[in-house]
Amino acid sequence: MSEFAGRRAVITGGGSGIGLAAAKRLAAGGASVVLMGRKLDRLEEAANGIDGALAVQCDVTDAGSVEAAFAKAREGGAINILVNNAGIASGRPFHKLDEAEWRRIQDVNVDGVFRCTKAVVGDLMSSDYGRVVNIASVAGLRGGPYISHYCASKHAVVGMTKALAVEWAQTKVTVNAVCPGYVETDMAEGAIQTIMSNTKRSRDEAVAELTKMNPQGRMIQVEEVAETVAWLCHPNSFTVNGQAIALDGGAP
Structure with missing residues (x-):
């Protein structure tokens, strides 16, 4: 497959799980991939298993780290694809939820998506093709006990996805969210x-x-999520924009 030949993709949280599976799938389609995350040793190990992959350390909660990481990623060429996968979760009853834990979740799951997306706007807008795929969650589509802070963060990601899709609808860029169970x-x-x-x-x-x-x-298996990411990045998926695609086995 070569549907992504000549394209450069950045995947945050790319050292394991969904991020690594997405990187492998995009690379199999011909993309040049950049794995970003906080743990450089894990990233480098993952990158060694993907032909031509680059590992770049990045803390999405730190604006300076994001700026430096994307500058390094861009040395290999303009960025066409961004998969915002970095995320964290925790469970806590609302009456035991303090502001520090609330902010910790939002800083990664929401502010991190904001920072990384801002970092690639120039590349995307100057290209004939651009894809942003945000890894949200079914928690961004409905509620759940003990995860009010996580639900809020993923609802925010879905909202940002829909807003940017409309704002950028006249460009060559699409913005979608994948919402796994x-x-x-x-x-x-x-x-x-x-x-x-x-x-x-x-x-x-x-x-x-x-x-x-x-x-x-x-x-759900990580490869299933990665396949949905690849579909949204495909050149023929241009009409799919502003969607929050649930991967939940048909849950009501």
Whole structure:
């Protein structure tokens, strides 16, 4: 496949999970990929498994770090694709949620998307092709207990996606969001551990609690999310804009 030949893609949170799977899929389609994240050793290990990939350290909560990282990524050519995947989550009852934890989640999940998207605006607007794909969550489409701060952050990402899609509709750039349910990643593992700790349930019971939210009764695989990302980045996907695509097995 060569649908992304000549295109340069930046994937934040690219060292593992959904980000790494998306990078591999885009690279398989001919894209030159740049993996960004906080842990350089993990990024470099991941990049070694992708032909021509570049690892660039970046903390999306730090404006200076973002500016420097994208400048380095741009040394290999203008950026055409941005996958905003960096994100964090935690579970906490609202009455126990303090402002510090609220801000910690928003700073990565919302402000990080803002900073990284701002960093590529010039490249995107001067190109004949541009794609921004924001990895949100089904929590950006509906609510859930103990995750009000996370839900708020992902609703904000979906809102930003829709607003930019309209604002940039007369350009060659599309902006979309992918909203997965529970994906088999380290983040899901954290949710499993939280359930076990808070409810004293077994691991199997905790996993069952998560999978019951998917009518297919399963955890989503990172490759499935990556394939949706690739579809949204395809040259023939130009008419798909401002969408928040749920990957949840058909949940109501």
